[in-house]
Amino acid sequence: MHRHELTDEQWKQLEPLIPARRGPRTKKGDRQFVNAVLWRVKTGAPWRDLPERYGPWKTVYNRFGRWATRGVWEGLFKALQLQVDDVGSLLDATIIRAHQDASGAKGGADAMLWAVLEEAFLPRSTPCAPPRANRSK
Numbered sequence: 001m002h003r004h005e006l007t008d009e010q011w012k013q014l015e016p017l018i019p020a021r022r023g024p025r026t027k028k029g030d031r032q033f034v035n036a037v038l039w040r041v042k043t044g045a046p047w048r049d050l051p052e053r054y055g056p057w058k059t060v061y062n063r064f065g066r067w068a069t070r071g072v073w074e075g076l077f078k079a080l081q082l083q084v085d086d087v088g089s090l091l092d093a094t095i096i097r098a099h100q101d102a103s104g105a106k107g108g109a110d111a112m113l114w115a116v117l118e119e120a121f122l123p124r125s126t127p128c129a130p131p132r133a134n135r136s137k
Helices: 008-017 029-043 057-070 072-080 110-120
Strands: none
Touching: 008 029, 008 072, 029 057, 057 072
């Protein structure tokens, strides 16, 4: 079993929630498809970088899109949803995005940017006079 794949216990819980197939059976099966989607979501890699053990990336991508359109993913998430305790909950915010104005990007505070640039480019020493050229007579 690979790092981002479902354990046997997790699959036993998820398998009854998988909708019946429309059309021919897949070569890799439903579990490999779900594992492929989990790998893609956890790694953040492009679909084209999907490992070969999951089958053709385009097939997995197309099936993922069909499930999303039919609302299968939403049904799975709702079925697996845990009851949240009002007394104690934990949220993990490993990524916090700021608005572009917060970083001084276009539309941000230009005055602050110019003040920083002026400070950075202040002369650090007094320039010496250039040497006089020898004048020939």
